[in-house]
Amino acid sequence: MATKEEPTSNPVNPGKPVDDPSKDIVPETAVVTKVTQKKIGHRRVDASTGQTTYKKTPSSALSGSIQLAISHTVAGLSSKPERDVLMQDFQVVETIVFPSEGSNLTPAHHFGEFTFRTYAPTAFRYFRDLFGIRPDDYMLSISRLPLRELSNPGASGSLFFVTHDDEFIIKTVQHKEAEFLQKLLPGYYMNLVQNPRTLLPKFYGLYNVQSGGKNIRMVVMNNLLPSVIKMHLKYDLKGSTYKRKASKHERAKKNPTYKDLDLLQDIPDGLTLEPDIHNALMKTMQRDCLVLQSFKIMDYSLLLAIHNLDEMEKEMAAKNKHAQNFKKGYRAAQSVMDSTMLRTKYSKDLDHWSGGIPAKNGKGERLLVFCGVIDILQCYKWKKKMEHTWKSMIADGDSVSVHRPSFYCERFQKFMGDHVFKKSVVKSQPKRQRGQSSRRTHTTLVGGVSNAESSKALTPAATEPLTKRLQSRPDLLPNESP
Amino acid sequence: MATKEEPTSNPVNPGKPVDDPSKDIVPETAVVTKVTQKKIGHRRVDASTGQTTYKKTPSSALSGSIQLAISHTVAGLSSKPERDVLMQDFQVVETIVFPSEGSNLTPAHHFGEFTFRTYAPTAFRYFRDLFGIRPDDYMLSISRLPLRELSNPGASGSLFFVTHDDEFIIKTVQHKEAEFLQKLLPGYYMNLVQNPRTLLPKFYGLYNVQSGGKNIRMVVMNNLLPSVIKMHLKYDLKGSTYKRKASKHERAKKNPTYKDLDLLQDIPDGLTLEPDIHNALMKTMQRDCLVLQSFKIMDYSLLLAIHNLDEMEKEMAAKNKHAQNFKKGYRAAQSVMDSTMLRTKYSKDLDHWSGGIPAKNGKGERLLVFCGVIDILQCYKWKKKMEHTWKSMIADGDSVSVHRPSFYCERFQKFMGDHVFKKSVVKSQPKRQRGQSSRRTHTTLVGGVSNAESSKALTPAATEPLTKRLQSRPDLLPNESP
Numbered sequence: 001m002a003t004k005e006e007p008t009s010n011p012v013n014p015g016k017p018v019d020d021p022s023k024d025i026v027p028e029t030a031v032v033t034k035v036t037q038k039k040i041g042h043r044r045v046d047a048s049t050g051q052t053t054y055k056k057t058p059s060s061a062l063s064g065s066i067q068l069a070i071s072h073t074v075a076g077l078s079s080k081p082e083r084d085v086l087m088q089d090f091q092v093v094e095t096i097v098f099p100s101e102g103s104n105l106t107p108a109h110h111f112g113e114f115t116f117r118t119y120a121p122t123a124f125r126y127f128r129d130l131f132g133i134r135p136d137d138y139m140l141s142i143s144r145l146p147l148r149e150l151s152n153p154g155a156s157g158s159l160f161f162v163t164h165d166d167e168f169i170i171k172t173v174q175h176k177e178a179e180f181l182q183k184l185l186p187g188y189y190m191n192l193v194q195n196p197r198t199l200l201p202k203f204y205g206l207y208n209v210q211s212g213g214k215n216i217r218m219v220v221m222n223n224l225l226p227s228v229i230k231m232h233l234k235y236d237l238k239g240s241t242y243k244r245k246a247s248k249h250e251r252a253k254k255n256p257t258y259k260d261l262d263l264l265q266d267i268p269d270g271l272t273l274e275p276d277i278h279n280a281l282m283k284t285m286q287r288d289c290l291v292l293q294s295f296k297i298m299d300y301s302l303l304l305a306i307h308n309l310d311e312m313e314k315e316m317a318a319k320n321k322h323a324q325n326f327k328k329g330y331r332a333a334q335s336v337m338d339s340t341m342l343r344t345k346y347s348k349d350l351d352h353w354s355g356g357i358p359a360k361n362g363k364g365e366r367l368l369v370f371c372g373v374i375d376i377l378q379c380y381k382w383k384k385k386m387e388h389t390w391k392s393m394i395a396d397g398d399s400v401s402v403h404r405p406s407f408y409c410e411r412f413q414k415f416m417g418d419h420v421f422k423k424s425v426v427k428s429q430p431k432r433q434r435g436q437s438s439r440r441t442h443t444t445l446v447g448g449v450s451n452a453e454s455s456k457a458l459t460p461a462a463t464e465p466l467t468k469r470l471q472s473r474p475d476l477l478p479n480e481s482p
Numbered sequence: 483m484a485t486k487e488e489p490t491s492n493p494v495n496p497g498k499p500v501d502d503p504s505k506d507i508v509p510e511t512a513v514v515t516k517v518t519q520k521k522i523g524h525r526r527v528d529a530s531t532g533q534t535t536y537k538k539t540p541s542s543a544l545s546g547s548i549q550l551a552i553s554h555t556v557a558g559l560s561s562k563p564e565r566d567v568l569m570q571d572f573q574v575v576e577t578i579v580f581p582s583e584g585s586n587l588t589p590a591h592h593f594g595e596f597t598f599r600t601y602a603p604t605a606f607r608y609f610r611d612l613f614g615i616r617p618d619d620y621m622l623s624i625s626r627l628p629l630r631e632l633s634n635p636g637a638s639g640s641l642f643f644v645t646h647d648d649e650f651i652i653k654t655v656q657h658k659e660a661e662f663l664q665k666l667l668p669g670y671y672m673n674l675v676q677n678p679r680t681l682l683p684k685f686y687g688l689y690n691v692q693s694g695g696k697n698i699r700m701v702v703m704n705n706l707l708p709s710v711i712k713m714h715l716k717y718d719l720k721g722s723t724y725k726r727k728a729s730k731h732e733r734a735k736k737n738p739t740y741k742d743l744d745l746l747q748d749i750p751d752g753l754t755l756e757p758d759i760h761n762a763l764m765k766t767m768q769r770d771c772l773v774l775q776s777f778k779i780m781d782y783s784l785l786l787a788i789h790n791l792d793e794m795e796k797e798m799a800a801k802n803k804h805a806q807n808f809k810k811g812y813r814a815a816q817s818v819m820d821s822t823m824l825r826t827k828y829s830k831d832l833d834h835w836s837g838g839i840p841a842k843n844g845k846g847e848r849l850l851v852f853c854g855v856i857d858i859l860q861c862y863k864w865k866k867k868m869e870h871t872w873k874s875m876i877a878d879g880d881s882v883s884v885h886r887p888s889f890y891c892e893r894f895q896k897f898m899g900d901h902v903f904k905k906s907v908v909k910s911q912p913k914r915q916r917g918q919s920s921r922r923t924h925t926t927l928v929g930g931v932s933n934a935e936s937s938k939a940l941t942p943a944a945t946e947p948l949t950k951r952l953q954s955r956p957d958l959l960p961n962e963s964p
Contacts, residue, residue, distance in 0.1 A: 084672070086776040190567060294570050
């Protein structure tokens with residue numbers, strides 16, 4: 001296993017517009033508190049101790065109780081026989097009380113009594129199974145070693161934890177977001193089944209820790225960006241150009257997350273992909289966006305991180321003395337990619353993108369692109385309401401990033417297809433003899449998308465029988481008289 | 483293609499308890515009418531002309547308009563690009579008006595103006611695709627030649643049509659049943675995806691013909707029993723023994739449908755299946771019943787038809803002069819089976835049972851068993867209400883066929899496992915060397931169910947990490963003090 005470092009990559013959207021933070025700040029009674037605390041949403045950081053709290057619960061206690069309770073519930077679920085997921089499973093909520101002193105069912109602990117709710121346990125078990133996550137791996141990842149709290153979680157007001165092995169992200173979500181995810185589950189299930197290469201977040205669990213009258217809801221997701229691989233550039237893209245530029249503050253960071261306008265400036269030629277990969281990626285995105293649109297979801301982003309292989313080689317050549325370390329690090333990265341590809345039952349389809357997409361930039365440098373759609377729990381219905389309360393009338397029509405879902409969806413796809421991902425030009429090939437298959441198609445197209453899709457496409461012949469039948473029965477022909 | 487005969491097999495449940503028919507008979511004003519009309523539910527048969535009507539619509543006009551409208555809508559749908567099914571698609575209803583004189587969109591016809599509604603067109607297109615039914619095949623089957631009306635449709639009050647090629651059944655359903663099927667669709671979808679060998683009806687479409695203020699709703703389904711294969715015995719089984727005996731009237735028919743008590747008497751040893759087939763069939767049934775139970779569905783039946791290969795040979799030997807015809811008929815049957823197996827994309831899984839299940843009876847005769855779960859559109863909620871209105875207090879507790887869904891579900895499975903399908907005894911095999919695979923398993927288990935399932939089953943190791951962790955942290959061990 002690679003040596004662990006403080007993760008530098010932030011898997012979420014740090015530049016995401018949020019409710020006016022000032023709205024959420026409760027009146028401070030002491031000047032001291034005001035100076036030493038920083039608050040965004042429910043998250044506070046005490047400047048002197050560095051201690052983070054969420055809804056006044058210390059993050060350390062929160063992460064401890066999550067680890068304990070998830071292990072406990074997953075183990076409990078493992079003892080139940082596997083069965084098919086039913087529609088009714090999406091609405092199930094399982095509640096377990098964890099008293100500090102322990103009970104017949106739960107172990108003793110030192111996090112203070114809490115009540116733990118697991119949403120749709122059977123459905124999420126099915127999802128984890130579909131994603132190739134075995135129960136014992138899930139438990140080990142989450143509970144074997146302490147969770148690491150992300151020190152740079154962005155402006156969303158959420159708390160972020162990463163598991164010790166870099167596999168999972170645990171993120172606090174708002175009440176409405178948790179409710180919305182529950183409603184989304186049947187449609188999410190359908191997308192997983194039909195569109196297994198989906199770029200949507202992989203949700204592994206939805207939980208609620210209730211303690212001292214406070215509810216802290218959390219979602220467990222995949223970690224899009226393995227920290228072992230250095231990301232040379234990182235973008236949060238919405239397809240909008242209105243004010244979509246990283247702030248000075250963001251740029252000053254070690255690993256800033258840039259935005260749409262930055263990408264247009266930095267990578268004017270976009271990222272060039274092999275035609276088959278380009279087609280498959282665009283088709284996947286189109287299918288994902290259709291689902292998001294059908295649930296009136298918007299304001300989601302494409303998180304895009306670029307590892308530049310040629311740049312990496314140059315960096316390493318410059319630091320020649322570190323060559324040995326470089327090789328070591330690179331082998332680790334390779335093993336992460338391999339294991340990511342292998343661990344999934346449906347790796348060929350599902351995890352097609354998770355090991356990075358090979359691409360080139362305008363200089364012809366070889367890249368590995370990591371991407372996924374993030375922040376999908378914002379529904380237009382209540383988003384719209386929020387907009388009215390905190391956003392002023394600065395809208396210029398089409399280019400404001402918050403717009404109605406179908407427009408948002410189309411603009412998002414257009415931007416990705418026009419500016420981000422470009423199709424490499426195929427050199428004209430010598431004419432092949434009939435029956436001789438195209439080597440390019442067969443070698444680059446792992447899952448055989450194009451073939452599968454073309455076989456599904458309806459031929460004009462499909463409409464023939466009716467026409468024929470109508471022709472043989474003049475009384476059934478369309479009446480063309482006015 | 484085999485020569486067409488009037489189908490002798492009734493694909494539905496002829497002995498199904500229905501509302502007291504007398505309740506539905508409107509007061510007759512003329513004695514003549516009373517004598518010459520027979521009515522069950524909405525279906526009437528004029529004894530003198532033989533003409534059937536449903537809600538006073540002649541069946542011939544109904545079948546003509548269905549053929550026209552289904553062809554039209556399927557062709558229309560074919561021109562739209564294929565896309566994934568969304569949750570919202572299950573609620574869509576598409577309406578087209580078919581004026582007699584035709585319109586810009588619809589052909590002229592002579593069935594009288596009608597409005598045609600297609601329920602969940604995109605979802606059913608997806609189902610048809612999953613079942614391997616191509617749009618042009620669907621249209622051809624339904625509209626190339628007139629539909630045949632089943633002359634012996636049983637006591638359900640529904641009208642039944644079979645397509646000329648024996649592929650599809652079109653059945654009228656009540657308003658509540660149609661509504662219920664719409665609600666069922668997401669769960670039905672999930673079962674199709676997870677349990678592809680399902681024995682539940684294959685629903686290909688749900689439609690409504692509205693004409694003269696009347697709504698006639700219809701469902702298009704698979705035809706379980708190919709009429710080209712002679713069925714020597716046919717049962718409608720509910721797992722109940724209370725009054726579950728075919729009536730004298732039913733027994734007098736050429737091809738009666740027997741019931742549970744008849745089976746216990748006629749086939750006391752049940753039908754013996756190879757262990758792997760038995761396991762797979764029982765597992766499939768269990769998964770199907772779980773879905774039915776989760777939707778509070780009950781009163782469904784297993785339609786079971788038996789083709790006796792040895793009996794057939796004897797019959798043919800006795801009629802030696804017909805030997806040539808026998809061979810011809812048998813070849814046709816074989817080709818039907820082959821095409822059924824082949825036509826489906828997922829034939830290996832999905833249509834595992836549709837070509838007949840090899841079995842033996844107590845005498846050791848070779849059988850082909852055709853079976854499927856039918857009548858699944860009865861929801862307990864409103865069934866219960868019906869029971870109270872027409873069924874008296876004759877219930878003896880557990881053996882009345884209408885009971886609460888979970889009890890019904892368990893009794894149904896128990897009856898099928900205990901009395902209908904028996905597992906053949908495996909002869910003790912010589913000890914195999916390590917690494918040498920069992921030939922039986924590999925030859926009989928087409929889909930590899932057992933293997934797939936055992937690999938999915940959770941091992942005790944799944945619960946290990948928590949235990950280990952707790953052992954290493956005494957503070958987390960369960961508190962066993964009172």
